[in-house]
Amino acid sequence: MNTCGSTSSSHARTRALTLRLTKAIMDRHREGHCDALSESWGADNAPRPARLPDIARLLAVSGQGVPIASQMTPKEIADVIKSGIDPYAAAIDGTAVRQALHPPLTDLLCAIHLAQWFSDCDPDIGPFAPGVTLIRVADDALRERLEDPMGFVLPFAWEALTRGSKKYPDHVALVCLEKASAFSKSDPRDKLRESLDEALAKGLGVVALAADPSDLSEGGRMLMVGDVTWPSLDGEALIDLLRATHSATGEVAEAELRTRLRGNTRIGALPWPVVNHAFHASTTLAVADRVAKARVPTPPVPRRTLDDVCGLPNVTEELRHLVEDVRQWQADELDWSDVSASILLHGPPGVGKTMIAEAIAGSTGATFISTSYAEAQKAGHLGDYLRTMSAHVNRAISSAPAVFFVDELDSYVSRQGSGKNFSTYMHSVVNGLLEQLTKLNDAPGVIVVAATNHLNVIDSALIRAGRFDRKISVGLPDKDGIAAILSGHLGNEALPLHDLSHRLVGLSGADVAAIARTAKGAARRARETVALCHVLSAIDQRVPRADPEHIRRKAIHEAGHAVVGHVLGLKPGHRIFVAAVGGGYDSPVPPIMTPDVADKELAMRFGGRAAEVAFLGTLSTGSGGSEHSDLGGATDLAIDLEQAYGFGPSLIYSPVAPADRHRMPDDLLERVERRLHLAEDRARSVINANRHLVERIVDALIEHRELDQDALLELLAPDACDCSVQEAS
Numbered sequence: 001m002n003t004c005g006s007t008s009s010s011h012a013r014t015r016a017l018t019l020r021l022t023k024a025i026m027d028r029h030r031e032g033h034c035d036a037l038s039e040s041w042g043a044d045n046a047p048r049p050a051r052l053p054d055i056a057r058l059l060a061v062s063g064q065g066v067p068i069a070s071q072m073t074p075k076e077i078a079d080v081i082k083s084g085i086d087p088y089a090a091a092i093d094g095t096a097v098r099q100a101l102h103p104p105l106t107d108l109l110c111a112i113h114l115a116q117w118f119s120d121c122d123p124d125i126g127p128f129a130p131g132v133t134l135i136r137v138a139d140d141a142l143r144e145r146l147e148d149p150m151g152f153v154l155p156f157a158w159e160a161l162t163r164g165s166k167k168y169p170d171h172v173a174l175v176c177l178e179k180a181s182a183f184s185k186s187d188p189r190d191k192l193r194e195s196l197d198e199a200l201a202k203g204l205g206v207v208a209l210a211a212d213p214s215d216l217s218e219g220g221r222m223l224m225v226g227d228v229t230w231p232s233l234d235g236e237a238l239i240d241l242l243r244a245t246h247s248a249t250g251e252v253a254e255a256e257l258r259t260r261l262r263g264n265t266r267i268g269a270l271p272w273p274v275v276n277h278a279f280h281a282s283t284t285l286a287v288a289d290r291v292a293k294a295r296v297p298t299p300p301v302p303r304r305t306l307d308d309v310c311g312l313p314n315v316t317e318e319l320r321h322l323v324e325d326v327r328q329w330q331a332d333e334l335d336w337s338d339v340s341a342s343i344l345l346h347g348p349p350g351v352g353k354t355m356i357a358e359a360i361a362g363s364t365g366a367t368f369i370s371t372s373y374a375e376a377q378k379a380g381h382l383g384d385y386l387r388t389m390s391a392h393v394n395r396a397i398s399s400a401p402a403v404f405f406v407d408e409l410d411s412y413v414s415r416q417g418s419g420k421n422f423s424t425y426m427h428s429v430v431n432g433l434l435e436q437l438t439k440l441n442d443a444p445g446v447i448v449v450a451a452t453n454h455l456n457v458i459d460s461a462l463i464r465a466g467r468f469d470r471k472i473s474v475g476l477p478d479k480d481g482i483a484a485i486l487s488g489h490l491g492n493e494a495l496p497l498h499d500l501s502h503r504l505v506g507l508s509g510a511d512v513a514a515i516a517r518t519a520k521g522a523a524r525r526a527r528e529t530v531a532l533c534h535v536l537s538a539i540d541q542r543v544p545r546a547d548p549e550h551i552r553r554k555a556i557h558e559a560g561h562a563v564v565g566h567v568l569g570l571k572p573g574h575r576i577f578v579a580a581v582g583g584g585y586d587s588p589v590p591p592i593m594t595p596d597v598a599d600k601e602l603a604m605r606f607g608g609r610a611a612e613v614a615f616l617g618t619l620s621t622g623s624g625g626s627e628h629s630d631l632g633g634a635t636d637l638a639i640d641l642e643q644a645y646g647f648g649p650s651l652i653y654s655p656v657a658p659a660d661r662h663r664m665p666d667d668l669l670e671r672v673e674r675r676l677h678l679a680e681d682r683a684r685s686v687i688n689a690n691r692h693l694v695e696r697i698v699d700a701l702i703e704h705r706e707l708d709q710d711a712l713l714e715l716l717a718p719d720a721c722d723c724s725v726q727e728a729s
């Protein structure tokens with residue numbers, strides 16, 4: 001690979017090459033424009049040549065004059081700078097300093113960067129060795145704008161850096177990835193790859209303007225000899241440009257220019273016409289002033305920050321570390337590779353995953369770019385979807401720092417799960433996303449946040465180790481969280497909301513926020529300040545009054561899970577709760593599944609059903625009804641034990657997708673059924689031997705509606721349980 005970029009030892013060489021190349025570009029440009037010159041120009045108080053031949057003569061010495069600063073004292077230099085003249089750029093003979101009516105800025109920038117990248121190259125080989133030199137330009141519009149100038153400048157760089165008589169056209173080809181057209185279904189990468197392979201087959205060195213290596217052909221990737229990234233415009237590049245466009249000596253008042261340019265910290269985001277406009281000013285200093293003054297409107301930063309995310313202290317605390325890392329990266333104190341910048345948020349709908357992604361952007365001042373499978377699908381055809389996704393990704397990369405949010409990651413369904421109906425469409429969709437995620441993981445300043453309601457149905461390739469640095473579980477808020485969300489959305493911390501929150505246990509953050517909105521609306525209509533009565537009435541409207549009998553059944557059910565899990569020695573749950581609208585026992589996923597642990601897990605999932613039968617004599621729908629129910633989860637696990645983990649008689653890895661369940665062979669059905677029945681029997685034995693534990697938890701649940709782990713463990717004190725049924729299976 002070429003070593004791209006200059007070290008301090010090669011700084012002088014780079015500088016000399018930059019001047020040489022930019023002067024050559026200016027000379028060539030002048031040849032084409034001399035005829036058009038019809039007016040005098042120059043520093044405002046420089047002698048103005050009157051006739052065209054004089055102008056041409058003056059231009060012919062560009063970059064070669066002696067700066068007037070060389071004959072001045074520091075005080076005189078300071079005074080001249082104050083008056084708006086750059087004494088380093090103006091030559092002793094008073095030569096005009098502005099060199100062209102239409103400065104060919106893009107050509108010159110190409111020359112400047114080529115000089116930086118290749119000044120150290122081997123002169124016997126030249127800057128573009130046989131193989132592919134990739135110049136990464138993520139932004140489609142910029143890439144398009146660079147193609148012609150790059151084509152114009154490459155021969156200059158080649159001739160300046162290659163020894164001997166080799167001719168540029170016989171050795172180098174330029175290919176550029178075109179922007180996708182809304183009217184064409186074809187992938188522009190195919191065209192690029194074709195041209196690339198053609199040039200490689202002829203043994204040429206290829207300079208490829210593309211977004212990243214994945215755009216190249218396979219052969220192109222294998223033959224990559226150089227990989228550089230087009231940098232965004234900064235003050236240093238502007239100073240180099242000014243040496244070429246506004247200096248008769250090749251020098252400029254660097255320190256003064258740097259000071260003035262520092263006035264604009266977002267030079268890279270200036271629209272190109274604004275930069276060009278600045279370069280029409282007559283002196284280096286006037287150009288810098290125009291650039292400094294040009295204000296890029298700050299992109300609308302989402303209003304929300306992590307301070308707005310209520311009741312999730314563990315989640316927000318973890319993310320504040322990320323915010324601090326991004327700040328350090330922006331201050332050049334931390335390498336991007338040391339920032340854990342990809343996050344998978346998982347949890348039920350409405351718990352604030354999208355809000356958290358927005359809040360990360362808000363807290364880091366990053367641009368928020370959001371996409372989802374459904375949104376990309378609206379684009380229509382597969383090619384359109386892939387292009388839409390790619391456009392979002394390129395926008396994230398070019399506007400870093402950015403948060404790239406992929407919602408509904410579970411829509412990218414498991415590839416191996418699709419069985420015989422293997423869908424090539426979905427395969428391409430998942431591969432497309434994987435490609436883009438890889439690209440984003442390499443992009444400095446881009447935080448990737450994905451969200452899913454169902455971790456277990458995502459294609460495993462999408463969440464394999466290393467793809468996401470952190471997987472953060474976002475659960476339903478507890479009573480404290482509910483009170484925090486209510487008061488956050490009501491904007492009134494003084495209300496005693498905690499007492500109300502037990503009625504809202506089991507609701508998501510979104511439900512709670514909706515109650516707050518209803519309360520605020522009622523207060524607004526009544527022209528009153530929001531008060532407890534508005535909140536109570538909003539709760540009455542939105543949350544059904546709990547039927548005590550239903551609450552008791554739910555409490556028995558959830559207590560059943562907790563008792564079976566505890567007696568069988570599984571790790572205790574973080575939280576158990578019952579609510580008018582549901583209930584839950586948050587049991588941790590075992591870090592390692594052995595056959596023994598798996599059987600206990602299965603039994604624990606039957607704990608609710610077993611307790612309902614033991615205490616109430618009847619079953620309810622509470623255990624089934626969906627693939628995420630107790631029965632759904634137990635069935636999944638039992639099938640996986642047989643078909644995916646090798647815990648049954650077969651060692652063949654052959655997972656069964658939910659859609660293919662009805663096609664399971666009879667012997668497999670029988671084995672799965674047997675596992676489920678054994679688990680239920682085991683759960684019943686545990687419940688019958690520990691009825692008192694269930695009763696204790698039920699009483700506490702009816703009173704408090706939720707119990708945290710400590711409260712639960714207190715109720716399940718070690719001396720209180722009959723663990724003799726542990727081995728029953």
Ligand code: ADP
Pocket residue numbers: 308309310311312348349350351352353354355356451485488508509510511513
């Ligand atoms: P998800 O992406 O998990 O489905 P959302 O982020 O879309 O959930 O949440 C919907 C709305 O609910 C949010 O815009 C916010 O108003 C509210 N909300 C949810 N969780 C919280 C929370 N923890 N703190 C404050 N508001 C929340």
